[in-house]
Amino acid sequence: MAKSTALDDLTKAQAKAELAMLARELGAANNAYHRDDSPVMSDADYDALKRRNAAIEQRFPDLKRPDSPSDQVGAAPSETFSKIRHSIAMLSLSNGFDDDDIVDFDESVRRFLNVGADSPLVYTAEPKIDGLSLSLRYEQGRLTQAATRGDGTTGENVTANARTIEDIPETLTDAPDILEVRGEVYMSHADFSALNRRQEAAGGKPFANPRNAAAGSLRQLDASVTAARPLKFFAYAWGELSAPLAETQSDAIARLAEFGFSTNGLMETCDSVTGLLEQYRRIEAERPTLGYDIDGVVYKVDSLALQARLGFRSTTPRWAIAHKFSAERAVTKLEAIEIQVGRTGALSPVARLTPVTVGGVVVSNATLHNADYIAGRDSRGTPIRDGRDIREGDWVTVYRAGDVIPKIEDVDLARRDPGSKPYVFPDKCPICGSDALRAEGEAVHRCTGNLICPAQAVEKLKHFVSRGAFDIEGLGSKQIENFFEERWITEPSEIFTLKTRHGDDLLKRDGWGAKSVENLFRGIDERRSIDLNRVIFGLGIRHVGEQAAKLIARHYGSWTAFEAAMQAARSHEGPEWDELNAVDGVGPVMAASLVDFFHEAGNARAVDRLVGELDIRDVAAPASSESPVTGKTVVFTGTLERMTRAEAKSRAESLGAKVAGSVSARTDYVIAGPGAGSKEKKARELGLTVLSEEDWLALIG
Numbered sequence: 035m036a037k038s039t040a041l042d043d044l045t046k047a048q049a050k051a052e053l054a055m056l057a058r059e060l061g062a063a064n065n066a067y068h069r070d071d072s073p074v075m076s077d078a079d080y081d082a083l084k085r086r087n088a089a090i091e092q093r094f095p096d097l098k099r100p101d102s103p104s105d106q107v108g109a110a111p112s113e114t115f116s117k118i119r120h121s122i123a124m125l126s127l128s129n130g131f132d133d134d135d136i137v138d139f140d141e142s143v144r145r146f147l148n149v150g151a152d153s154p155l156v157y158t159a160e161p162k163i164d165g166l167s168l169s170l171r172y173e174q175g176r177l178t179q180a181a182t183r184g185d186g187t188t189g190e191n192v193t194a195n196a197r198t199i200e201d202i203p204e205t206l207t208d209a210p211d212i213l214e215v216r217g218e219v220y221m222s223h224a225d226f227s228a229l230n231r232r233q234e235a236a237g238g239k240p241f242a243n244p245r246n247a248a249a250g251s252l253r254q255l256d257a258s259v260t261a262a263r264p265l266k267f268f269a270y271a272w273g274e275l276s277a278p279l280a281e282t283q284s285d286a287i288a289r290l291a292e293f294g295f296s297t298n299g300l301m302e303t304c305d306s307v308t309g310l311l312e313q314y315r316r317i318e319a320e321r322p323t324l325g326y327d328i329d330g331v332v333y334k335v336d337s338l339a340l341q342a343r344l345g346f347r348s349t350t351p352r353w354a355i356a357h358k359f360s361a362e363r364a365v366t367k368l369e370a371i372e373i374q375v376g377r378t379g380a381l382s383p384v385a386r387l388t389p390v391t392v393g394g395v396v397v398s399n400a401t402l403h404n405a406d407y408i409a410g411r412d413s414r415g416t417p418i419r420d421g422r423d424i425r426e427g428d429w430v431t432v433y434r435a436g437d438v439i440p441k442i443e444d445v446d447l448a449r450r451d452p453g454s455k456p457y458v459f460p461d462k463c464p465i466c467g468s469d470a471l472r473a474e475g476e477a478v479h480r481c482t483g484n485l486i487c488p489a490q491a492v493e494k495l496k497h498f499v500s501r502g503a504f505d506i507e508g509l510g511s512k513q514i515e516n517f518f519e520e521r522w523i524t525e526p527s528e529i530f531t532l533k534t535r536h537g538d539d540l541l542k543r544d545g546w547g548a549k550s551v552e553n554l555f556r557g558i559d560e561r562r563s564i565d566l567n568r569v570i571f572g573l574g575i576r577h578v579g580e581q582a583a584k585l586i587a588r589h590y591g592s593w594t595a596f597e598a599a600m601q602a603a604r605s606h607e608g609p610e611w612d613e614l615n616a617v618d619g620v621g622p623v624m625a626a627s628l629v630d631f632f633h634e635a636g637n638a639r640a641v642d643r644l645v646g647e648l649d650i651r652d653v654a655a656p657a658s659s660e661s662p663v664t665g666k667t668v669v670f671t672g673t674l675e676r677m678t679r680a681e682a683k684s685r686a687e688s689l690g691a692k693v694a695g696s697v698s699a700r701t702d703y704v705i706a707g708p709g710a711g712s713k714e715k716k717a718r719e720l721g722l723t724v725l726s727e728e729d730w731l732a733l734i735g
């Protein structure tokens with residue numbers, strides 16, 4: 035340890051040098067202590083260095099390093115992670131399960147780009163790492179931020195934790211000024227077993243699999259715990275960039291490797307579907323000996339220019355797909371069939387199983403879908419499992435693919451108890467006793483008890499507080515069930531009046547201390563001000579998913595406009611009804627479900643009570659305020675000659691326009707190519723602006 039100059043005598047240059055040295059020494063000491071279990075200095079020396087570091091930083095605040103030891107290991111754990119909004123959303127991948135899905139993928143890419151089946155199209159193929167994704171932000175070559183994926187838009191700030199991972203460089207040379215590197219944090223099989231042995235020896239609970247262990251280790255409030263866990267990182271993508279990395283995916287990854295990131299050595303480029311499938315089989319064959327978990331192979335269009343043209347669907351890129359490995363299976367006994375009632379009243383049969391391990395995870399429940407599935411036929415009456423039905427007491431094969439809910443694949447008739455009886459699907463709701471009806475052409479039985487059915491009410495509440503909806507911290511499914519049982523919360527508005535009504539009672543409850551009660555009410559209060567799309571989604575209206583809610587919110591902009599439109603469209607006809615149907619992503623079924631929801635007096639009153647508690651934020655039309663078509667509704671009809679219909683739609687949407695399927699008085703532009711028919715005619719009758727493809731391209735530049 036160098037002898038230190040008195041603080042007051044330090045020049046700025048000396049201070050800078052000493053801070054660098056302290057970061058290095060303290061970093062090494064941390065690793066030795068936490069990672070290698072072999073300390074290189076006494077606690078007292080360590081503390082003295084940390085104090086010296088803090089004192090210099092206090093005197094020269096602008097010299098504080100991004101990797102300052104004050105922010106790292108040993109720092110007092112913060113209460114929760116702060117949130118980071120991703121500058122570019124972190125998306126997921128669409129999945130394919132068999133060769134045909136990959137053939138379809140290639141066809142859809144070619145169709146979109148209008149590339150013939152005979153022209154070469156290069157893809158990359160690489161393992162899909164089974165860990166958790168992380169986005170690392172570098173500014174001027176220094177790591178400034180690390181964030182988990184979260185909901186794709188906002189993740190958790192795990193910067194201090196990420197700095198403890200060896201595979202993650204602290205500084206980069208010759209990198210763009212702004213570079214966000216994305217990839218997967220994972221744990222190797224060997225490190226996972228060793229960690230579990232240590233956990234068990236210390237009386238802790240072992241992790242179920244390496245993925246959980248990696249997630250649990252990264253999301254530690256105390257970064258010193260993360261430092262002691264052997265995490266690894268593969269870089270495979272990027273977010274914001276101040277300068278392009280390369281012209282192709284494969285070259286961009288090669289550059290990330292030059293910067294010092296670990297990249298996966300099994301990535302190959304292939305110029306045909308056959309090549310992709312061969313690479314899939316090679317990787318699948320190596321899977322058992324890789325030493326870390328992978329759950330499929332990811333294919334990406336190699337050319338970045340083509341990736342840009344292909345763009346994104348709402349949550350997945352069009353230029354990539356994950357080809358998943360087939361599911362893992364196990365045989366076990368089906369002990370009972372139970373019926374759960376969901377928020378829209380659907381009766382879902384669930385198989386209670388004798389617990390069994392399937393691909394490293396203990397499974398004790400599986401979905402049985404609906405009455406037909408149990409009876410051994412699909413919705414059209416065609417036999418499945420060669421018509422074998424499923425009964426309580428049967429021996430069944432369970433499988434799970436990725437994170438999805440386990441399913442029952444087949445039943446072993448040879449082991450069936452001769453006295454067993456076919457399962458009779460209930461015609462009454464098991465919770466409220468109302469009739470459970472199966473509508474013409476539908477697969478599910480639905481409880482007709484709507485507003486009186488407690489199961490529907492509690493599921494609606496759980497949905498209301500869930501992640502894409504109100505996402506209330508401290509109020510999850512368990513708390514909702516308890517509060518509902520007490521009748522403290524029976525509808526969403528009552529969440530916001532809970533404090534006045536039962537704040538004091540809650541303090542007297544087992545399991546609730548002053549701190550947790552305070553956190554709960556803070557969590558609730560934080561959500562009084564909320565975006566319109568979360569409210570629309572939170573209402574739990576059948577058929578209205580998170581994406582649809584966003585599109586609807588963008589269209590109407592404000593709660594007042596939205597609610598007025600729903601009321602005005604109640605008769606399922608007229609301009610407001612047409613407008614709703616013309617919103618991108620809304621079809622007649624969803625439109626009817628929305629309008630009928632508001633038409634129901636009990637719902638309307640409950641919504642009024644809720645809205646009275648909230649400050650609903652308007653949602654603006656997305657992005658590029660520059661674009662001349664932002665907020666405009668456009669309809670494409672006829673043949674386009676310069677690009678495919680899909681590409682035209684995607685381009686228009688990225689410029690902030692809404693693309694509708696049908697022409698109405700509210701359409702702004704109709705782009706008519708050769709062969710346009712009734713839509714163009716209607717547009718002219720309505721006196722709308724009709725553009726040729728050339729006019730349109732000129733308009734959007």
Ligand code: IVH
Nearest residue numbers: 125126127161162163167218270271332351
């Ligand atoms: S590319 C725009 N490549 O899989 C999407 N993802 O199911 C960019 N993942 O969220 C992702 N290995 O966490 C990509 N080689 C790989 C991957 C990979 C694992 C994860 C990633 C993503 C998820 C989607």
